[in-house]
Amino acid sequence: MRRWVTITLFLLPALVLFVLLVLLPTLMAGYLSFFKWNGLGGLPTNYIGLDNYTRLFESDIFYGDLRTMGVIIVLSLLVQLPFSLAIAMLLHQRIRGRAFYRLVFFAPYVLSEAVTAVLFTMIFAPDESGLANAILGVVGLESEWFADESTVLLTLFVVMSWKYFGFHTLLYLAGRQGIPKELTEAAQIDGSTPWQVFRYVTLPLMGPTIRISAFLSVIGTIQLFDLVWILTGGGPSHSSETLAVTMMQFGFKRAQIGYASAISVVMFLLSLVFALWYQRYVMRRDLEGATVQ
Amino acid sequence: MRRHLVLCAATALFLAGCGSSTTPPQQSPQAGQSQKAEPVTVDWWHIATNDPGKSTLDKAAKAYMAEHPEVTIKITILENDAFKSKMSTVSSAGQAPDIFTTWGGGVLAQQVEAGLVKEVDLGEMKDSLTTAAVAPYVIDEKVYAVPTDIGMIGFWYNKDLFAKAGITEPPGTWSAYLEAVKKLKAAGIVPIALAGKEKWPGHFYWSYLAMRIAGLPALQQAAETKDFTNPDFVAAGQQLKALADLQPFQKGFENAAYPGPTGQSATVGNGKAAMELMGQWAPGSQKTEGKGLGEALGFFPFPAVEGGKGALTEAFGGGGGYAVGAEAPDAAVDFLKFLIAEERHAPAINDDLWLPIHKGEEATVSDPNKKAVAEALATATGFQLYLDQAYPPAVGQEVNDSVAQLIEGKKTPEEVVQSITEVAKSE
Numbered sequence: 001m002r003r004w005v006t007i008t009l010f011l012l013p014a015l016v017l018f019v020l021l022v023l024l025p026t027l028m029a030g031y032l033s034f035f036k037w038n039g040l041g042g043l044p045t046n047y048i049g050l051d052n053y054t055r056l057f058e059s060d061i062f063y064g065d066l067r068t069m070g071v072i073i074v075l076s077l078l079v080q081l082p083f084s085l086a087i088a089m090l091l092h093q094r095i096r097g098r099a100f101y102r103l104v105f106f107a108p109y110v111l112s113e114a115v116t117a118v119l120f121t122m123i124f125a126p127d128e129s130g131l132a133n134a135i136l137g138v139v140g141l142e143s144e145w146f147a148d149e150s151t152v153l154l155t156l157f158v159v160m161s162w163k164y165f166g167f168h169t170l171l172y173l174a175g176r177q178g179i180p181k182e183l184t185e186a187a188q189i190d191g192s193t194p195w196q197v198f199r200y201v202t203l204p205l206m207g208p209t210i211r212i213s214a215f216l217s218v219i220g221t222i223q224l225f226d227l228v229w230i231l232t233g234g235g236p237s238h239s240s241e242t243l244a245v246t247m248m249q250f251g252f253k254r255a256q257i258g259y260a261s262a263i264s265v266v267m268f269l270l271s272l273v274f275a276l277w278y279q280r281y282v283m284r285r286d287l288e289g290a291t292v293q
Numbered sequence: 294m295r296r297h298l299v300l301c302a303a304t305a306l307f308l309a310g311c312g313s314s315t316t317p318p319q320q321s322p323q324a325g326q327s328q329k330a331e332p333v334t335v336d337w338w339h340i341a342t343n344d345p346g347k348s349t350l351d352k353a354a355k356a357y358m359a360e361h362p363e364v365t366i367k368i369t370i371l372e373n374d375a376f377k378s379k380m381s382t383v384s385s386a387g388q389a390p391d392i393f394t395t396w397g398g399g400v401l402a403q404q405v406e407a408g409l410v411k412e413v414d415l416g417e418m419k420d421s422l423t424t425a426a427v428a429p430y431v432i433d434e435k436v437y438a439v440p441t442d443i444g445m446i447g448f449w450y451n452k453d454l455f456a457k458a459g460i461t462e463p464p465g466t467w468s469a470y471l472e473a474v475k476k477l478k479a480a481g482i483v484p485i486a487l488a489g490k491e492k493w494p495g496h497f498y499w500s501y502l503a504m505r506i507a508g509l510p511a512l513q514q515a516a517e518t519k520d521f522t523n524p525d526f527v528a529a530g531q532q533l534k535a536l537a538d539l540q541p542f543q544k545g546f547e548n549a550a551y552p553g554p555t556g557q558s559a560t561v562g563n564g565k566a567a568m569e570l571m572g573q574w575a576p577g578s579q580k581t582e583g584k585g586l587g588e589a590l591g592f593f594p595f596p597a598v599e600g601g602k603g604a605l606t607e608a609f610g611g612g613g614g615y616a617v618g619a620e621a622p623d624a625a626v627d628f629l630k631f632l633i634a635e636e637r638h639a640p641a642i643n644d645d646l647w648l649p650i651h652k653g654e655e656a657t658v659s660d661p662n663k664k665a666v667a668e669a670l671a672t673a674t675g676f677q678l679y680l681d682q683a684y685p686p687a688v689g690q691e692v693n694d695s696v697a698q699l700i701e702g703k704k705t706p707e708e709v710v711q712s713i714t715e716v717a718k719s720e
Contacts, residue, residue, distance in 0.1 A: 038686075040384050040407040125555050126545020147489075147545035233490050236547035237703040254687035255403070 026268060033261035044258065052262035062263075065243045069221055071153055072160070076217045080161045081168055085210070088172030089198070102173070106166040113163070117230035120159045121146075146232050149239040156240055159227060164220070168213045175209030176202065208286040215278055222271050243267045333622045334365045338393040339615070340376045345644040353632045360631075364624045384409050391621035392629065395438050396613055397429025398682035399689060405432055410616045413439055413626055421635075425676040426650035429611055429683075438616040439629040441638070442647040444573035445610030445670050446497050446595070446679075453589045454482050454567040463593035465605065467505070467532065470596045474541045477567050484541040486566035488549045488557035489700065492693040493681055497570045498536070499696040499709070500680045501595040501609055502529035508602030509675045516684060519717035521710045525602070530699055530706025532598065537700045547701055552582055559583035570595070572610060573648055576662040592665040607675035611682055612648070684717070691716040 033052055037044035056062050091102055108116065123131045124145035133142045145155045179202060187197045225244035228234060234241030234249070243263060251260030279287060337354070341347045347370065354366040369390070371379060376394060383389060389409040395401050404410050412435045415422070422440065430438035450463065455473070458480035464470040477484040488494045503512060507525030515521045543549065543566050550556045558575065560566045562583025569575065579585050597605040615632075617625050631637075633650065639657045641647050648667055649655045655667035681689030695712045698704040704712070 038403055039381050040403050040409070121550075122554070126548060127543070127555070129555060144545040145548070147548035152548075232548060235490055235697070237698050237701050249690070250687075254690045255400075255685070256687055 029261040029264045029268070032258055033265050035258045036256075037258045038255040039257040040255075048258070052259045053266075055259065056262055056266065061238055061241060061246055062243075064238050065241055065246055068153065068240060068242055069224075072157060072221050072224065073218055075157045076160075076221060077214060080157075080165055081210070081213060081217060083161070084165045084168035084213075085172050085206075087165065088169045088176055089202075091169065091173055092176045102170075105169055108163050109166040109170075111163070113226035114230055116159065116163050117227050120162075121231060124155055124159075146240075147236060149236055152232060152236065152240045156228065156231060159231065160224075163227070164217075168217070171209055171213045172206065175206045179205045208283075211283050211286060215275075215283070218274060218278075219271055222267060222274070243270075332363050332365065333624045334367060335392060335622060335625050335628060336367050336369070336390040336618075337615075338369045338371060338376065338379075338390045340371055340373050340394050342370055342372055345641070345646045349641050349644065349646055350632075353637060354628075357628050357631050361624065361627075364628070366628065388620075389616075389618035391618045391625045392615050393618070394613065395430070395616040396611055396682050397438060398611075398678050399685040400682070401430060401437055401616060402432050403685065404616065405437055409619055410437055411619045411621070412437060413617055413629075415439070415630070418630055418633075421651050423650060423652055423671065425608060425610075425670050425673055426612060428676045429678045430614060430616070438614040439626070439633060440612055440614040440650050441633055442614070443610065443612035443650055443670060444648050444666055445608040445673070446501070446570060446572050447666070447669065448568050448570055448593050448595065449561065449575045449579075450568035450591050450593065451561065451564060451566075451586055451589055452591045454564065455591075458482055458567070463591065464596050465593075467502075467596050467598040471536065471539065474536065474539050478539065478541065483543045483560075483566040484539075484568065485543075486549075486557045486560035486569045487542045487546045487700075488551040489542070489547040489697060490549055491551050492697045493679075494551060494557060494569075494571065495700050496679075496681055496693045496696045497609070498533050499529055499692070499699070500677070501570070502532050502598065504607055504609060504677055505529075505595065505598040505603040505605075506532070506601040509607055509677055511602070512677060512680075516717075519714065519720070521713045521717065523710075526710045527706045530709050533696070533699060534706060537702070542700075552578070554582070556582060562586060564589075573663065573666045577645075590662065592662065592669075594669055604674055606673055607677070608670055608673040609677045609679070610670075611679045612650075685720050687720055688713065688717045 032044060034047060034049060035044035036046040036048045036051070087105060091098060091105070095101075111119075125133070126144040126147040128134065128137070128142075130145075132145065136142060143151050143155075146152050183201055183205070184197050187201045192200070223244055224242045225248070228240060228242050228245050229248065232240045234245040244267065247260045247263040247267070250256045250263065339346075339350060341350055351368065354368060358364055358366055380389075380393065384404065384407065387407070387409070389404070395404075401410070413430075415427075415436060419427070419436070423443070425445075426440040426443040427436060429443075430436055430440065448463070454477070455463070458473075458477045460473050460476055464473045474484040503526050506529050507523055511523055511525060515523060515526070543560055546557075549560070551558055553559065557569055557571075558578040559582040561569045561575075562579030562585050564584075564586065571578075576585070576590055579590070594605060595609070597603070615629055617629070635651050635654065638647065638651065639649075639654055642649060642654070642657065642663070643659055645660075648663060649658065649671070652671075655664065655671045658664045658667050677683070679689075680692045683689070684692070691713050695704055695709040699706065699709050
């Protein structure tokens with residue numbers, strides 16, 4: 001009995017916050033998504049069933065959002081994370097100025113998204129005033145970057161990678177440092193090449209770290225907002241729009257709170273289904289032992 | 294239960310925002326006119342965070358309170374976006390401040406429909422105000438706000454660059470305008486700066502063309518019938534496409550913002566483009582964002598389209614004013630009339646705050662750029678509020694979005710009117 005009192009007491013503050021700031025808004029959004037409501041005058045009254053959802057699934061913008069999301073997830077998993085891993089491996093070596101490099105690579109992650117966005121708006125300015133065009137112009141590779149539909153996603157990905165690779169590098173570095181030296185030494189004594197040591201000893205042992213970093217990267221992409229909003233606003237012609245940007249457009253610019261709630265519910269479900277699936281099938285072994293029997 | 298929570302949350306926000314408020318506002322509809330003894334509090338939310346606006350409004354409130362000791366005006370100053378989000382919080386709880394900033398149009402209409410604001414009786418002042426100044430706040434022939442400011446959109450151009458391209462006078466017709474754009478291009482000058490990322494500057498072109506070709510009544514009718522498929526609107530889109538096909542905009546305009554060092558305003562202000570279609574704030578903005586053009590800056594109204602139903606003298610623009618909450622005391626309206634009385638309003642114009650709203654007030658304007666706008670407005674034969682403000686937010690945003698895609702070559706003129714009609718019908 002005493003035990004339950006203690007548990008309740010310790011749980012209560014977090015529980016109250018969780019219910020008030022996570023559970024309740026989620027339920028509210030779910031409820032509002034069945035109404036046509038502009039957010040004015042008391043509670044919504046115009047119940048329209050699943051209309052907001054059918055409208056969403058018929059909208060080209062929604063499928064464009066999914067495409068943007070897919071492209072960025074694939075690029076992140078295939079380019080950004082391996083790059084971070086490589087940097088982490090380098091930073092694990094005994095090299096001069098290692099602490100300095102660690103600081104430099106992590107610095108972008110500490111910058112706010114808005115600052116990053118403003119910075120890169122100037123770097124990727126479409127005319128000759130931008131740094132990117134000034135440098136790449138020498139080899140004839142100028143571009144209009146964010147202003148051109150064919151380059152906007154790639155440019156956006158470069159900015160995202162710049163911002164977040166330091167975070168993943170930090171995770172990998174911590175994961176790498178957790179691997180006992182004896183294991184790599186044993187492999188070396190048995191005559192493994194450095195590549196073999198990495199491929200058969202380091203990489204498998206870093207599995208849990210890699211899986212959690214991929215998880216964070218995907219969830220972050222599903223909810224991507226700040227950078228896109230400031231850098232492109234979703235344009236040109238919706239070509240870099242994400243679900244969260246569409247939600248903002250409809251909820252706050254068009255005053256269609258019901259429809260925007262439907263978008264947020266879809267985003268929530270995407271994240272939830274992905275998280276459950278990922279934990280069940282990909283991270284199952286990592287999570288074993290995390291719960292007390 | 295849920296309703297309770299919403300109310301509680303809204304009230305908490307409301308109280309937190311009001312800071313030192315300890316006494317609840319005492320409101321009774323007749324308070325203003327009844328015996329002097331009865332004290333009244335007027336809650337006033339505005340967004341003039343900087344001078345001259347901030348101090349002018351503050352002075353006016355103090356002067357009014359000195360004349361009417363029973364009235365207490367409580368001012369809450371909010372930054373633009375904070376104001377909008379706070380407004381939506383209090384209005385979803387069904388309450389509005391006694392006096393608050395409005396730009397009229399669709400948002401105000403929604404507030405009227407939700408019963409948040411009430412009709413304003415301007416009394417004798419109604420005849421002294423210009424039609425354009427009051428137009429944004431007229432809903433079903435009733436006035437729902439007191440105007441403080443009105444302006445219009447037109448072309449702000451660089452006289453030096455026009456001269457360099459051999460254009461001797463600003464074009465008065467659309468074909469002459471397209472000709473001028475071609476001449477500028479041929480002279481190696483970027484004809485037009487446009488903030489494509491923000492979409493609203495692009496909608497000025499389509500709106501003006503629609504006004505010139507289809508005429509003002511057609512736009513009002515479309516808003517009522519929710520049908521924009523009128524062939525004249527398609528023609529407006531075709532003319533805009535004809536302009537866009539000349540590629541008159543600066544490089545990378547699709548991602549250009551309005552402010553900022555590479556924005557539309559700075560591009561014109563630094564002499565890198567010959568003109569922009571923008572409101573009365575353009576000269577000031579060109580100076581803060583860029584170098585500014587000084588004497589070289591000129592203004593001309595949007596050209597007339599040959600064979601169109603609209604006239605060159607019809608203006609497109611918007612202003613600002615104050616709406617009055619549904620439960621506000623009469624003192625609120627009385628104060629607003631006091632605020633915009635010509636003896637207080639006219640000096641504020643030359644303090645760089647407002648533009649003329651009273652008939653004949655344009656004579657007092659000294660700044661040549663402001664005078665150009667004020668005179669064009671004073672002689673305007675018709676007025677249309679910004680479409681993204683006049684229509685319900687969803688329709689207005691669809692106009693902006695579709696027109697942006699038209700300019701970028703992603704939508705045809707026919708698809709533009711279809712998208713707008715579709716959204717309008719669903720509202």
